[in-house]
Amino acid sequence: MKLLHTADWHIGRTLNGYSLLNEQKHAFKQILQLAKDEKVDGIVIAGDIYDRSIPGTDAVTTLDSMLREINLTNKIPIYAISGNHDGAKRLNYGREWMEFTNFHLNTLLDEAFTPLETEDTQIFMLPFFDPMDARVYYKEQGMDEDDVKNIHTINDAMELVLADMYKLFAPNKKHLLITHFSVTPSADQEIELTSETSSKVGGLATLTASQFDKFDYVMLGHIHTRFASPSENIRYSGSPIKFNVKEARLKNKGKGVDIVNITPDKITTEFHEIRPQTDLIVLEETWETLLDPTFYKTQPTKSDWFAITVKNFDRSKHINVRAQLQEIYGTVVELDYENLRKDTTAKIADKNISELSPDSIVEQFFQSVTGNDLSKEQKRLVDSIFVDLRKED
Template sequence: MKLLHTADWHLGRSLEGRSRDAEQEQVMDEICSIADDESVDAILMAGDVFDTVNPPAASEALFYDTAQRLSLGGKRPVLIIAGNHDSPERLEASKPLAGRQGISIVGRPVLRPLAIPIKRTDEILVLGCVPYPSESRLNECLSEMNDEDMIKAAYNERLAQLFHMQAKSFNEHAVNILMTHLFAAGGKESDSERPIQVGGAYTVHPSAFPHSAQYVALGHLHRPQSLLDSPVPARYAGSPLAYSFSEAGRSKSITILDGAPGTALAVNEVELKSGHPLTRWRAENGLSEVHQWIEEGRDPEAWIDLEIRLDEAMSMHDIQALRKARPMIVTIRPIYSGIEADRERSERSNLPIDELFIRFYKKQTDGAEPGADLIRLFMQLIDEDEAAREVAAGRIPNEAD
């Protein structure tokens, strides 16, 4: 069977107040097209459908339309769990209608997995579904403990138990997958994952994943990535759009799984093309350099985070002119040379003398580190020079007298 793994749509999310609705419509259309072109048998959506628990009506409409298109009118199973940004109740409210379209929605952790018939291959997909497992959703009061390490250990142990409860229904005649939305140790974060935790959620170690799973479909982290330390193949599909400038220059994708019961699943990443890229401009030569880039047509389709080095404050006219010339400049952060120099001098004045010497040496030698003997020699010369100054000032006697 062939499966499409996606996550973290965050429908309704903006970029510093700039609407991303049109981009989200484009990328949802692209995901639907990939599902059709790849002839996938089922869709796995690993949480954070929406960006807030109370999403705009337009975002809900986009979700319903996308889910219906992915399901091919009930012919293709679509399996969705809630993420930490989703309201479990709000997602599950549509279950009576969604179920008629072959769309299964799981808002809260359950003990038994779903068994989904895949008609094309005459196989069964057994899917363990663990939506975002906050304390409240697990109905656990871990926060009553006082020791932070005990809380984390208890949380990891509770999740391991829940995963293995799901795995009891795995069998050798099915494709067995665990889908969950959480932070797994070893995953690389980005600034766009805004934590929303009720009661506090903690890291889960990949060793908690059941070894009988053929794949763990993860949601929560926005960078597409596989977990290297996991005992079973485990992967974050990532968000379909870049939602913060910390993701500038990184590609987005969905994951296609292909395999059969009792075999290793082939894992293929399919890059997404929709949406405007996010990029950072660093103008070391002031406004003239920025205007030159604009005239050259640099990054014409990108959202831009601009940092500009200046000797004097920008006027409102300068700011408005930049935004008029390039409306997709999202943030403008001036760096004033004088202020920066004062800050550097202040920082240097608080450093030990040996650290100042190390910095000076590295600067003079293009990054080479001074050896311990050289540092000791330098400190000895400093001490001797200081002693000579004291003698000259008459504050200590000259041994030669």
């Protein structure tokens, strides 16, 4: 059995207001092509399919069309679960119709205890859940009230869930698990690789690899880089694209998917890179370097997106900083100045704010935030607004 393992699509996500939908579509095309080339028996999407519980209309129609292309046009089975970003109940809509064409979707805990069976493999699909979901589920299962109340952490809950899964194990089959949690190599290790690892927040406390070792292979979602994989057989595929500057800053930043080959003898993993259409480039340079043609001519093309930090920058000497950089680099999705905070504080502290005229305050605020002076046109506008306000008084 051959599966393509991907996760954390986050359809509908934006980066500082810039839509990532085109980038996500471009990554999807490569994933679909790979699935066809490799003749996989299914595509695993290990949670965080959408970016939020109530996705925008664009996100809904985009996902619908991706799923149709995989499952209806190309007749490739889908094994999908919801992640912490998905609205589990909303995403559940239509699930039973999708089952007819081998689009398997689990979003609720009680759906996790019916493994999908092939001749030699059992696939367990466990969507993201929190301790409260587990309490509700085990209460419905008739568990003793006191025992239910003892489910406090995700570790408490996972222990019960896994024990119930082990009971369903067919002895002569391989056992696969698809799930969406933070899993570390051992209890005292914390992964510090992506923004998704604020590990103790919101019931997202980490689990440890040893908890899952009865499974032959675990396909994870939640952490956006495959380098966070806790072991050879418990793996994150990572997200197919970079979502933010933090992810773009990582040394090992290649994004992609895994092809997982399951044979009676062994299970092997093969990583396949997904190439960005619009890459996210992080630059941290001085103003002089950034404007130096010998530097910027070696940089990627204008069609990429740039996140730029200007080092040792005296903003009082420059105007239209963003405009100048966009002229050279194209789309600047993030612009920072080293020591920005210090400068700002210093300026405002120069004078008691009540001694400044209202238009001077607007001007200084604008400069602090954007690094640019107000243009003549902007100054005129600010002035006229204050004049109008004065008239109203």
